[in-house]
Amino acid sequence: MHTPATAEHEGISRIERLCIERGLKMTGQRRLIARVLSESADHPDVEELYRRAVARDDRISIATVYRTVRLLEEKGILERRDFGGGRARYDQADRGHHYHLIDVDTGRVIEFADPRLDTLVREIAAGLGFTLEDNRIELFGRRVADTPDPAVPRGKPRDAE
Amino acid sequence: MHTPATAEHEGISRIERLCIERGLKMTGQRRLIARVLSESADHPDVEELYRRAVARDDRISIATVYRTVRLLEEKGILERRDFGGGRARYDQADRGHHYHLIDVDTGRVIEFADPRLDTLVREIAAGLGFTLEDNRIELFGRRVADTPDPAVPRGKPRDAE
DNA sequence: CTACTTGCAAAACTTTTGCGGCAGT
DNA sequence: ACTGCCGCAAAAGTTTTGCAAGTAG
Numbered sequence: 295m296h297t298p299a300t301a302e303h304e305g306i307s308r309i310e311r312l313c314i315e316r317g318l319k320m321t322g323q324r325r326l327i328a329r330v331l332s333e334s335a336d337h338p339d340v341e342e343l344y345r346r347a348v349a350r351d352d353r354i355s356i357a358t359v360y361r362t363v364r365l366l367e368e369k370g371i372l373e374r375r376d377f378g379g380g381r382a383r384y385d386q387a388d389r390g391h392h393y394h395l396i397d398v399d400t401g402r403v404i405e406f407a408d409p410r411l412d413t414l415v416r417e418i419a420a421g422l423g424f425t426l427e428d429n430r431i432e433l434f435g436r437r438v439a440d441t442p443d444p445a446v447p448r449g450k451p452r453d454a455e
Numbered sequence: 456m457h458t459p460a461t462a463e464h465e466g467i468s469r470i471e472r473l474c475i476e477r478g479l480k481m482t483g484q485r486r487l488i489a490r491v492l493s494e495s496a497d498h499p500d501v502e503e504l505y506r507r508a509v510a511r512d513d514r515i516s517i518a519t520v521y522r523t524v525r526l527l528e529e530k531g532i533l534e535r536r537d538f539g540g541g542r543a544r545y546d547q548a549d550r551g552h553h554y555h556l557i558d559v560d561t562g563r564v565i566e567f568a569d570p571r572l573d574t575l576v577r578e579i580a581a582g583l584g585f586t587l588e589d590n591r592i593e594l595f596g597r598r599v600a601d602t603p604d605p606a607v608p609r610g611k612p613r614d615a616e
Numbered sequence: 617c618t619a620c621t622t623g624c625a626a627a628a629c630t631t632t633t634g635c636g637g638c639a640g641t
Numbered sequence: 642a643c644t645g646c647c648g649c650a651a652a653a654g655t656t657t658t659g660c661a662a663g664t665a666g
Contacts, residue, residue: 319665355623376537398588408579424596427559431592435585480640516648
C-alpha cells in the first residue's frame with residue numbers, strides 16, 4: 295500500500311502528487327525538483343538540490359530551485375531547517391515529527407523520533423501557558439569511542455550530510 | 456554577592472569583566488558593546504546592538520559590532536542563536552543552560568530551564584551511541600486563551616523580541 | 617487564451633575582510 | 642613601541658526579484 299520509498303523510479307513521485315493535490319502547475323522543472331527531493335534521504339541545501347537537478351537536466355536555473363523550495367515550504371510540503379553553516383536545508387514535511395542528532399566530528403545528521411520527548415515538550419509548553427505548535431530540537435554529540443558502529447542506529451531513517 | 460543584574464549603571468559591566476579576564480584589549484567600542492549587552496535582557500541581533508550602541512556614542516561602526524560579537528562568541532562569552540528571520544541573535548553564554556519558547560503570535564521569546572529535558576536528551580544521545588556536546592531546543596507555541604496573563608511565567612528571565 | 621513560470625542578471629541582505637591610520641597595554 | 646583594533650568601503654555569500662519570453666491548464 296505504501297510506496298516502498300524507493301518505488302518512484304519513473305512514476306509520479308510522492309512530492310509531485312502532493313503538488314498536484316495542492317493545485318500547483320507541474321512544469322518540467324517542478325517535476326524534476328519533486329523527484330530529486332523524493333529520492334533524497336538527506337537534508338540537501340538549495341545548492342545541492344540544484345546540483346542534483348542539473349545533473350539530470352540542465353534546463354533549470356538556481357533561481358527556480360529557490361522559488362520552488364520556498365513555494366513547497368509555503369504549501370507545507372517541505373520544512374526549512376538550519377543546522378548551521380549559513381544555508382537553509384530542506385526536509386520533507388510529512389515524514390512524521392522527528393528530531394536531529396548531528397555528529398559534531400563528521401557533520402552527519404541522524405534522525406530520530408522519541409515519544410517521551412514529544413510528551414515532555416508538550417507538557418513544558420503547557421506549564422508555561424502555551425499550546426505547542428511546533429518545535430525544533432537538535433542535539434550535537436560525539437560518537438562514544440567504544441561503540442561498534444552506528445550505521446543505522448535503530449531502524450530509524452538515517453542519513454549523511 | 457551577585458550583582459543584582461541591573462547594578463551596572465556605571466561600574467564595570469559583567470561582560471567587560473569577562474573580556475578582561477580573557478585578556479582582551481578594552482577599547483571604548485568594546486566597553487560600549489559590553490555594556491549594551493550586559494543591560495540587554497533580550498536576544499538582540501547585530502543591527503539592534505549597533506542601534507543601541509550608536510544611540511550612546513556614534514563613534515562605532517557596524518563592522519566593529521560584527522567583529523566584536525564574533526570575538527565574544529569565540530571566547531565563550533556569547534552564544535549565537537538563530538530563531539529564524541535570517542539574522543543571528545546573541546545570548547550571554549553563562550546564564551546557565553536554558554531553552555527557548557517562542558510565541559508564534561507575538562514573536563516574544565521566553566527562556567526556561569528544565570532538568571527533565573536536560574536528562575532526557577542526554578539519555579537519548581547515549582542511546583544512539585553519542586555523548587551530548589550541546590543542544591538547541593526551541594518550542595513554538597501559542598498562548599492558551601483562558602490563561603490570565605503570562606507576564607513572567609515563573610520567575611524565569613523573560614524577554615521580548 | 618490567460619495566468620502562472622522560468623532564466624537571466626541585477627538587487628537586496630547579512631556578514632566578512634583588506635587596508636591605512638589609531639589606540640591600548 | 643608593538644600589537645592589535647577601528648572605520649571605511651569593497652567583497653563575499655546567500656536569497657530574492659524585475660522583466661521579457663515561454664508554457665501549463
